[in-house]
Amino acid sequence: MSPERQEAFEVQMAEQRAALRLQEKRKARQMADSSTTATATRPVGVTLLDLPPEILTHILLHLPFTSVVICGGVNRHLQVLISESAELQYYVHLGVYGMVDNPHCGLPISERLNRLLVRERRWEELDPDFEKIIDVPVVAEHRRRHLSTGVLSILYESGVLRQVQIPSEADQEAEWKEIRTAPFLINSGMRSLEQDLHILITAQPQTVYTNAVKPHTVHEVQVHLNQLSTGEPHPDAQRTISFKMREEFGRPWVAVECVGDNLLLILRDAMEEHKPDDRIYAYDWKTGERKLEINAPFGSYRRLLFLTTHTFLLSNASNGELEYWRIPQGPSETHTPDQPFFILSLPPLSSGNVFRQIFLSAKPQPAGGLQAASKPFYTDPHRTIIIVEVTIQPVDGSRMTVFSFFVHRSSLMECLDTFSAFISSDERPTPVPYDDWGPSVCRWFSGSANGYSMGSIIRVFGQRYTSAAIGAGPLIVLNFNPIDVAKVLVAKKRHISEVKTQDERSQNVDRDKGNQYIEENQGGESARKGKEISSRTSVPGILYGPFTQGPQITSSSFSPWLQTKVVIRALDPLADPGHCFENIVYSSLPYTMRSSREKYHFEDLLLGEEHMLGARLAGMRRIKQLHIFHYG
Incomplete structure (x- = not known):
């Protein structure tokens, strides 16, 4: 260092020391003044942590649940407050599981929290609290079936409509009601x-x-x-x-x-x-x-889906696009739209192929509204997953191919902010190419993947999708909740660490087995082919704190977590043996996959807020029996 720079450095350090001494003198003077003033009400150095627990709790309840988790992970005082508060625990776990509190329920917070944790454990282990089989009174061809708010409706070709309230208690009888239409x-x-x-x-x-x-x-x-x-x-x-x-x-x-x-x-x-x-x-x-x-x-159109109470999505099979439309909200909006204001393109097809149909489904809908007073919580509609089922057919009329992809409703709404330059109200907007919006937020499947059929849009509810293996096999549930992905990864990592601790002499062997386990169960077939897998890919880190130690991840419940497959492959190519698409279609949305211990043989499945229904058919469109699985 040159003499000039050395001198400048020493002057700077001297100035800093002088500033620190002045600051210490001021602080000492303030402390002396506060000690001699009898009317002093609060120390100058008060912090957030000095507030009473009731006020701190009130403040935390106005933060996003992810922020509450972070607060519990960085400060011991806040961690104790959050872990001992049933109100904060309930608030956080509602967010973790994608649920919303029902303010009309009269149950105490502690009971609501307990019901939430028990319910989610059942779903995570696919262990219903009861099963029930009910017969369908009339064996006739049906036109459609619909499960909503715990009521199953079957519309028959004859025009007859029959409904049944799905039992929520083991001793509750199922009574069919015929609607005179x-x-x-x-x-x-x-x-x-x-x-x-x-x-x-x-x-x-x-x-x-x-x-x-x-x-x-x-x-x-x-x-x-x-x-x-x-x-x-x-x-x-x-x-x-x-x-x-x-x-x-x-x-x-x-x-x-x-x-x-x-x-x-x-x-x-x-x-x-x-x-x-x-x-x-x-x-x-x-x-x-x-x-x-x-x-x-x-x-052009076969299905629609509400994104908000006034914004809806139309799937345009003629153009292979998802169109955003807006419903006028009142007299102030005199302009009636005659075109969408925003468009997302699906992956372009190869020459000689056309989109035959594009189906959309998501439950529940936005503004799900009031629930029965006995229900303490219900699914947050804004965090639900949307299934888009795409049927592609060659122009020569040969065999059609079915693909499905999943995307969160919130992700489609965030596209309006990310690609705001593509919004237009004066003329038909330019579509956003799939490669720009889709690979990071979607997960594609071919018509049949990993041994289970992907053929029905009535099997989705919240962030879950259910299916059964072809023939007799276990029930399978995919969960697209990113926090569930993070929790499973943490549980697997912790288990591998505990195995190493128990037997230090076989540390190297355990490491190899653990790495192989993660590779086979998280990466699947693509990992075995040498594809790079990263535990940080698309997985949020908000649960790597105190809330990973809840009742779902105790040592007694490692088994169901370890049996859960985690798929976090980034930019995963879609299997397209028929070369339906012009280019390789990539997707990255992570998910977990759980299988039931028992095997069943159902021709169809339906998924609801509390139930999974397995249908046994007599022929292609004749329901003869329903197997009810209730998870609470």
Whole structure:
């Protein structure tokens, strides 16, 4: 160091020492003043930790649950406060499991917390508190089945609708109820208990003579809004929603969704003969006011999904896109949209292939509403997983191929912020390419992967998807909750560490076995082929603190955690032996996969808030028996 720089350095250090002495003198003076002032009420050096526990708890409850976990991991005082507070424990575990508290439940917090932990342990171990088999009274072909708010509805080809409340107690009997429907019933839908709303849709054919030579058939569509509890017309529905088709439909087909006051309908021709335009209508079901009407070429739309109470997603099979639409919210919005305001592209197809259909499903819907007062919590709709089932067919009409991918509803909403430059309200927006938005937030599967079938969109609820192995096999549940992924990884890592500690003499052998175990159970087939796996890939670190030591990860419950497969492969290529896509499709969304100890043989499965239902069929579309698994 040169003499000049040495001198400057010494001057700087002297100035710093002088500043420190001045600061110490001021602090000593303040302490002396506070000790001699009888009216002093609070020391100058008060910190957050000096606040009473009640105020600290109140503050922590206004933070995101992830921040509460972090606070417990960095400070001993806060860790003790959080671990000993049932209110904070309940708040954190609601966030961990993707649940929302039901403020209308009268149970104490400690009881709600206990029920939550017991319920999640059952799901994690696929160990129901009871099983029950019920017979379906009429063996007939059904058109559709739907499980909502614990009620299973089966709509038969004959137009008959039958419903049963799925038992939540082992001694509760299942009683079937037949809904007397209007003629020409084509669909039904149920709202949550918030609205007590049951929707029936009829399409009555009418013969129209435009000339004396060739009459044609049109349909009058009516939306019947009834109370689910009584079957009578809903008192909040001010008038009947009805309209006539202006074009000839061989057989009207309707998809219906309802969130809050918004009712959405997709109408298309299931016969595919006359190929009239697809129609999308949005209504305020209480006033009967039509808020939105969309016309599109035949075959464009088959499914819709609410992202929020006023934003919904349409899958456009003609373009291979997911379209974002917005429902006008009131008189202030005079502009009725005639185009989507944002579009996400699916991976482009190779030459000679087309999207045959794109189905969407997620439960529960946004604004799930009030639940029964006996239910202490319910699934957070904004953190649910969406399954998108894509059917691709060569233009020559040969065999179709099915793919499915999963993405969180929150991830699709975050795309609006990430790609805000693509939003347009004046003209049709430019689609965001899949390679820009999809690989980091999606997980793709071919039509059959890892020995289980991926063929049904009715098997998803919350962040779980259920399936059964082909033939007789175990029940399989995929969980796309990233915190569940992190917890399983921690449990596996801790177990391997404990094994090493128990026998130091075989440390090297244990390390090799542990590494092989993680490779086989976390990386799967791709890891065995030499693909690099990182435990940090797409896995949040918020649970590497005190909350990894809860009742789910004690030494007595290592077995179910170690039997859980963890998939965290980043940029995992989709198996596409038929070369349906133009380029390799990558995805990275992590998940866990659990299998039941027992084996079953079901032709179909349904998943709900508390239940898993296994259906045994007589033929392709004749339900004869239901096996109920209740997890609480």
